[in-house]
Amino acid sequence: MSQPGTLSGRAAPAAPRRSRLDRRFLGLVAALAALILLNVVLTNNFLTLQTIAVNVSQVAPIAIVALGMTLVIATGGIDLSVGAVMAVAGALAPLIFLSGWGQASPALGLVASIALPLLVAAACGLFNGMLVSFLGVQPIIATLILFISGRGIALVLTNGNLQTFSNPGFATLGTGRILGLPVQGWIALALALVVALVVRKTIYGRYLLSIGGNERAAALAGTPVARVKIATYMICSMLAGLAGLIVVAINSASDAARVGNLMELDAIAAAVVGGAALSGGRAPILGTLLGAVFIQLVGYTLIANGVPDEATYIVTAAIIVIAVYLQDSRRRT
Amino acid sequence: MTEPLLQMTGIQKAFAGVPALRDASLRIGPGEVHALVGQNGAGKSTLIKILTGVYRRDAGEVRFGGRAVDLRSPRDAQGVGIATIYQELTLVPQRTVTENIVLGYEPRRPWGTIDWKAADARAREVLSRFGIELDLDRPLGSYPTAIQQLVAIGRAASMEARLLIMDEPTSSLDEREVETLFGVIRALKERGTSILYVSHFLDELFAVCDGVTIMRDGRTVGETRIKGTTKLDLIAGMLGRDPDEIRAAGRTQLATDQTHTGPVFLEARGLSSDRRLKRLDLEVRAGEIVGLAGLLGSGRTESARAIFGMDKVTGGSLKIGGREVRLSSPREAIDAGIAFLTEDRKVEGIIPDLSVRENLTLALLPRLSKMGIVDEARERQIVEGFIKAMGIRTADMDQPIRELSGGNQQKVLLARWLALEPKLLILDEPTRGVDVGAKLEIQSIIAKHVEQGCAVLLISSEFEELIEGAHNIVVLQEGRSVRRLNNPGVTEASLIHAIAEPPDHPHMEAAE
Numbered sequence: 001m002s003q004p005g006t007l008s009g010r011a012a013p014a015a016p017r018r019s020r021l022d023r024r025f026l027g028l029v030a031a032l033a034a035l036i037l038l039n040v041v042l043t044n045n046f047l048t049l050q051t052i053a054v055n056v057s058q059v060a061p062i063a064i065v066a067l068g069m070t071l072v073i074a075t076g077g078i079d080l081s082v083g084a085v086m087a088v089a090g091a092l093a094p095l096i097f098l099s100g101w102g103q104a105s106p107a108l109g110l111v112a113s114i115a116l117p118l119l120v121a122a123a124c125g126l127f128n129g130m131l132v133s134f135l136g137v138q139p140i141i142a143t144l145i146l147f148i149s150g151r152g153i154a155l156v157l158t159n160g161n162l163q164t165f166s167n168p169g170f171a172t173l174g175t176g177r178i179l180g181l182p183v184q185g186w187i188a189l190a191l192a193l194v195v196a197l198v199v200r201k202t203i204y205g206r207y208l209l210s211i212g213g214n215e216r217a218a219a220l221a222g223t224p225v226a227r228v229k230i231a232t233y234m235i236c237s238m239l240a241g242l243a244g245l246i247v248v249a250i251n252s253a254s255d256a257a258r259v260g261n262l263m264e265l266d267a268i269a270a271a272v273v274g275g276a277a278l279s280g281g282r283a284p285i286l287g288t289l290l291g292a293v294f295i296q297l298v299g300y301t302l303i304a305n306g307v308p309d310e311a312t313y314i315v316t317a318a319i320i321v322i323a324v325y326l327q328d329s330r331r332r333t
Numbered sequence: 334m335t336e337p338l339l340q341m342t343g344i345q346k347a348f349a350g351v352p353a354l355r356d357a358s359l360r361i362g363p364g365e366v367h368a369l370v371g372q373n374g375a376g377k378s379t380l381i382k383i384l385t386g387v388y389r390r391d392a393g394e395v396r397f398g399g400r401a402v403d404l405r406s407p408r409d410a411q412g413v414g415i416a417t418i419y420q421e422l423t424l425v426p427q428r429t430v431t432e433n434i435v436l437g438y439e440p441r442r443p444w445g446t447i448d449w450k451a452a453d454a455r456a457r458e459v460l461s462r463f464g465i466e467l468d469l470d471r472p473l474g475s476y477p478t479a480i481q482q483l484v485a486i487g488r489a490a491s492m493e494a495r496l497l498i499m500d501e502p503t504s505s506l507d508e509r510e511v512e513t514l515f516g517v518i519r520a521l522k523e524r525g526t527s528i529l530y531v532s533h534f535l536d537e538l539f540a541v542c543d544g545v546t547i548m549r550d551g552r553t554v555g556e557t558r559i560k561g562t563t564k565l566d567l568i569a570g571m572l573g574r575d576p577d578e579i580r581a582a583g584r585t586q587l588a589t590d591q592t593h594t595g596p597v598f599l600e601a602r603g604l605s606s607d608r609r610l611k612r613l614d615l616e617v618r619a620g621e622i623v624g625l626a627g628l629l630g631s632g633r634t635e636s637a638r639a640i641f642g643m644d645k646v647t648g649g650s651l652k653i654g655g656r657e658v659r660l661s662s663p664r665e666a667i668d669a670g671i672a673f674l675t676e677d678r679k680v681e682g683i684i685p686d687l688s689v690r691e692n693l694t695l696a697l698l699p700r701l702s703k704m705g706i707v708d709e710a711r712e713r714q715i716v717e718g719f720i721k722a723m724g725i726r727t728a729d730m731d732q733p734i735r736e737l738s739g740g741n742q743q744k745v746l747l748a749r750w751l752a753l754e755p756k757l758l759i760l761d762e763p764t765r766g767v768d769v770g771a772k773l774e775i776q777s778i779i780a781k782h783v784e785q786g787c788a789v790l791l792i793s794s795e796f797e798e799l800i801e802g803a804h805n806i807v808v809l810q811e812g813r814s815v816r817r818l819n820n821p822g823v824t825e826a827s828l829i830h831a832i833a834e835p836p837d838h839p840h841m842e843a844a845e
Contacts, residue, residue, distance in 0.1 A: 201709075203702040210695055213684035220643070220673065220681055221696040221749065222664040281686045 024275050024326070028290050035297050043304045049180050056185035057174075057250065059296040061086075061243040063188040063289055065263055066270035067195050068236030070288040073271050074199075074212045075232055076280025077132060077139035082267055084150025085124045085237050086244030086260025089117035091154040093245055094163040094254050097170060110169045114245060121241025122234050124150065129230030147264070154256035164253040174249030184246045188289070191239070196285035205283070208232060212280025269316065270295055273323040295319065336399055338363045338527050339384075339496055344393035346379055351728070353379045355551040357393070359529075361496065361544075366518060366528045368538040368559065371548035372571050372768035374726060374738035377531055380548070381498055384529075385417050386410040398495065416494035418485050418502055426474025426481075431456040433473045434488045459487040462520065463513055479506050486514065490521060497521065498529045501766060503537060507628060507794075515541050533768055535564050549573050568769050594804065595619030596655075598788045599640070599671075599757055603649035606639040611812035613639070613649070615790075617757060622779075622789040624803030626796075626832055632812040633792045634676060637759045640790075641673040642666040654756075667696060672750035676761040676792070678739065682746045685735035689727050690716045692734045693745050697752045719748040724774060740771030747775060757788045764798065776802070796825050808832055 039046040065082050072079045093113040096102050102109030124146055131142035176183035199205035207228045210218040219225045240260070248254040274291030275284040298319060299312045339361040346354040354376045361367040371377050382388045384395070386404035395402055397413055404410045407417075424433045431452050440451040456469050463483050473481055482502065489497055503511045518528060518541050530542055538545060539559060547555040547570040555570045569575060597618050604613040610632050617623045625633045638644045640651065642660035651658055653669050660666045663673070675681040684692055693716050694701060701712050716730045725744045727737055734742055743763070750758060760779070764772040776798075783789055793799050799806055800823050808816040808831040816831045 201707060202705045203698050203707055204705060206691060206695070206698055206707060209687060210684045210691070213686050214680075216681050217684055218695070220641075220663050220675060222667040222699075223695070224664065281684070 025284065025287055025290075027326070028274065028287060028294065032290055032294050032297070035294065035301065039297070039301055039304075043301065046304075053177075053180070053182055055296055055300055057182040059292050060182065060184035060188040061246050062263070062266045062270060062296065063292040064184075064191060064243045064246070065240050065260075066267040066274075066288045066292050067188075067192055067285060068239035069264075069267040070271040070274065070276050070283050070285060071195070071199075071208065071232050072139070072236045073268075073276045073278060074208050074280055074283035075229055076212045076215065077229070077233075078143065078268065078278070079128065079233065079236050079240075080140060080143040080264045081124065081128060081146035081150055082236065082240035082243075083260035083263035084147050084154070085121050085240040086247065086263055087151050087154035087256050088124065088157070089121050089241035089244035090248040090254045090259040091157045091163070091256045092117040092120060093170065093248055094165050094167075095157060097167055098163070098165055106169070110167075113170060114173075117245060118238050118241045121237045121244075124241075125234035125237030126230060128237065129233035132233065133226035133229045151256065154259075158254065158256045160256065162253060162255045166252060171249050171252050174246050174251070184250075187242075187246070192285055192289045199283045199285055204228065204231065208283060209281055212282070214281075266292075266295070269320050272320060275323075291323075337361060337396075338365075338398060339529075340394075340396040341380070341384065342394050344380060344383060344395075345391045346383060346388060347391055353551055354383075354390075356553070357548065357551065358553045358556075359384075359546055360556065361527050361529060363495075363527055364522055364525045365544060366522055366530055366542045368542040368545040369529060369531045369548065370535070370538070370545060370567055370571055372740070372770045374741070375548040375571070375768075376551040377548055378500070379551075381417070381500060381529070381531070384410065385415060385498065411492065411494075414493070414495035415498065416489040416492045416496070417498040418489045418500065424473055424481060424485055424488075427472055429470050430460075430467050430473050430476075430484060431469040433484060434459055434491065436488070438492065455491065459491045460484070462490070463487055463517055465513075479510050482506060483510065483513070486517065490517065490526075494526060496527045496529060498531075500531045501533065502530075503532060503534060511537070533766060535567055535769075538567075539564070547571055571768070572770055594621040595786060598654060599790075600652040600655075601636075601640065601649065602652075604636075604639055604646060604651055605648040605812075606635060606644040607647055608635050608638065608644045609812050610635040610639050610644070612814065613809075614814045615807055617788045617790055619756070619788050620783055620786045621805070622783055622791055622803045624799040624806040625790060625792045625809060626799055626806050626828060627809035628832060631809040631832075633809055634761055635812065636809065637673060637761055637790065637792060640666070641671060641759060667753065667755075670756035671759065672696075672753055672755035672757070673759040674747055674750055674761060674763055676765065678742055678746065678766070683734050683742055686733055688731045689720070689725070689734050689737065689745055690730040693719060693730075693748050694752065696749050700753075715752060719752065723748055723778060740767040740775075743767050744771065744775065744778075747778065751778075751782065755787065757790065758782065759790045759792070761792045762794065763791070765794075796828055799823075800825060800828060806831075 045051055065086070069079060069082065096113040096116060097109045102113065128143050128146060131137045131145070132139050172183060174184060178186050199208065207218070207223050210221070210223060211225055211228055215225060243263070244260055247259050270292035271288050272278070272291070273294060274287030274289070276282060276288065295316055298315055302312045302315060303309065337360045339359065341357065341359040344354050344357040345352070357376055357380050359369065359380065369377050369380070379388065383390045384404070386406045386409045389405065395404070397415070402413060404413070425436065431449070434456040435452045440448045440455065442448045453469050460467060465480070465483060467476065467480065473484060486499070486502060502514060506514060521528060530538070532538065542559050545557060545559050545562065545567065546553055547567065549571060595618055597616055599615070599617040601613050601615040605611050613632070613636050615623070615636070625636060627633050635644065639646055642662045642665050646659065651660070658669060660669060666673070684695070690712065694712050697715070698707065701708050713730065719725065720727065720730060723744045725748070726741050734745060737745070747763070758779070763779070764775055767775065779789060791799065791803055800820070804820050806818040806820070806823060806828065807814050808818065818828065818831060
């Protein structure tokens with residue numbers, strides 16, 4: 001436990017230390033609770049399984065992408081390519097299970113249609129990470145390359161066609177239910193817990209935060225900066241790839257032009273509302289999860305109560321402004 | 334006695350219930366150069382930040398120019414005539430010299446655009462007072478730190494302030510530049526500007542200050558004329574001890590028993606790097622402290638960087654434990670048993686937002702982890718041990734390191750390396766910007782490890798530290814090692830002579 005400094009007679013403060021981050025987190029929880037309460041009163045049929053399932057289903061892909069985004073942001077970077085990577089993964093999966101080979105051995109085809117897109121996504125992350133680590137390209141520029149070309153690749157793969165399919169096995173990713181709630185919600189929750197534990201308990205998590213906090217100091221202390229950054233971009237891309245698969249599974253259709261469109265912005269917004277600092281050094285994973293849910297719920301609240309679609313964008317923007325303001329005020333005093 | 338320009342009385346300030354200032358006061362007369370001294374954590378910085386409007390005081394009174402004032406922001410403080418030069422440079426390295434000097438006070442043309450001609454003229458005039466001439470259109474960051482520091486001082490001086498606050502203004506200046514600075518201070522004083530001078534180098538105070546205020550534990554414990562006091566009295570006041578007691582104890586310093594040096598651990602022959610190191614011959618034995626002396630830019634830090642795998646080695650050989658090695662990253666150097674406490678604590682040392690614990694174990698993590706998972710119980714045990722052994726003043730080990738005083742941050746960083754039980758510890762200005770108390774503690778910790786067989790390569794600008802601490806001193810000039818002095822027997826005069834003498838014998842007598 002805390003001890004007064006051995007040399008000074010000065011008493012150590014008794015207040016526990018983590019309080020600052022926890023306050024932010026609690027603030028978000030309180031805001032979320034208030035929003036839910038508001039909906040219970042205002043919105044018809046809010047507390048029905050149907051409504052909850054719809055919201056969970058919509059928020060899960062955003063949350064999954066935002067987890068990876070939070071890690072990249074923690075290194076002081078940003079990943080604009082997540083939406084495009086979703087499109088690539090989403091385009092590949094149907095190509096694989098609809099191919100002659102995939103039809104011939106459906107079980108193997110199903111596994112391959114999940115595993116291969118994830119591997120390709122990982123390769124995209126490797127590309128991003130190498131540009132950032134070895135060539136020293138600014139993350140926003142490095143990932144802009146795949147942001148632009150990734151969707152192009154997805155369109156070329158599919159000849160720009162909408163691929164529709166009927167594959168109950170694959171569709172489970174987006175339409176399955178466990179305990180009445182969408183499978184992807186459980187996936188997002190499980191991933192958030194895993195990532196949170198990784199950040200908190202592992203040497204990788206420690207390295208991640210120290211690189212984001214002061215890269216030069218971290219490198220001098222022997223931290224394998226390049227390896228950690230590359231791993232982080234790869235994790236982010238794989239999570240994006242998974243989200244792409246889920247979106248395609250929900251619709252039983254893959255549209256390379258639409259899958260993951262503007263997702264990078266939603267993910268960044270969720271991370272920022274959740275308490276991530278764009279300057280790096282912090283990775284509030286559970287905050288990100290709540291941030292995604294919060295943004296989703298605000299949008300739903302407005303739409304369900306007859307506010308026009310366009311207005312939700314403005315409200316979302318306002319929330320981000322407030323989140324950034326709260327973060328900024330944390331840095332002062 | 335005339336009315337003081339500044340009078341602060343009964344100032345109190347607490348952060349999250351922890352008092353930083355309990356009863357601080359400060360009085361500065363017009364045209365007076367006044368020193369503020371105290372150990373790290375005594376409350377000097379907090380008091381200055383209250384004076385400059387960065388923090389709000391909880392209690393007490395501030396009178397400036399005969400009126401009670403309430404400064405709510407740095408802009409307010411500048412408005413009444415208080416200008417500050419912070420310890421850390423607060424300029425914009427990418428912008429030009431002129432832009433930095435006039436930043437925020439750009440001369441305007443009637444229609445609102447910036448009058449660059451007038452700006453250049455003002456910049457030139459400001460710099461000429463320091464006797465330096467710079468290319469005004471070059472980015473400030475392309476000049477050495479010392480020059481940048483002088484520009485910062487010039488900028489503040491040009492604001493026609495009535496009170497100029499200098500927080501450790503000489504920490505990155507060499508001797509000649511310090512003299513220049515003192516000249517400027519005297520000139521400002523003659524024009525009636527008051528100066529609040531904060532420095533850990535007590536000798537400087539006697540050279541340039543009129544009065545001195547001593548702080549300890551958030552209180553002002555003494556105020557006196559500099560003429561009527563001695564260095565020992567000041568130290569005694571800062572530490573809260575009796576001067577006789579300190580005199581009797583003598584200085585611990587780094588001095589250790591020299592007879593127990595072991596085999597050669599590190600041997601560099603003709604080592605050169607892509608960063609201004611041209612020819613380094615060096616030998617460090619276990620249990621030995623080797624000093625690296627030289628002027629700013631002579632290649633001291635560059636030697637350390639080359640040995641630690643940070644810069645590319647372009648020639649020569651490096652042997653560790655008798656085996657020739659090529660170290661191409663800090664990680665490899667660490668694995669070879671080398672640790673490097675860098676000169677710039679803020680830029681290359683601390684991870685500000687992480688806790689004391691996480692900072693302390695950063696280099697140790699690979700040894701604290703199994704299958705990638707950090708053993709936090711063991712980590713806490715180790716950190717607890719170091720906090721106790723090194724007297725690190727922290728509320729608890731999960732406190733963010735940025736909230737600690739400079740001296741305590743330095744102890745945490747030293748502990749980061751000692752935790753690895755290194756065979757060679759490279760220390761680059763280990764006690765710079767650290768107060769007297771922490772300095773003695775840090776030196777005695779290092780001495781203890783040397784006795785246990787650790788080799789130390791000590792880089793220091795303080796002759797005293799080198800002469801009293803090092804067994805051998807290697808002198809560098811322009812990226813080359815030119816001479817090796819053996820202790821005992823080195824005097825300040827002989828060291829200065831070796832540092833300054835033109836290198837007529839280009840090769841050090843390295844053969845042994």
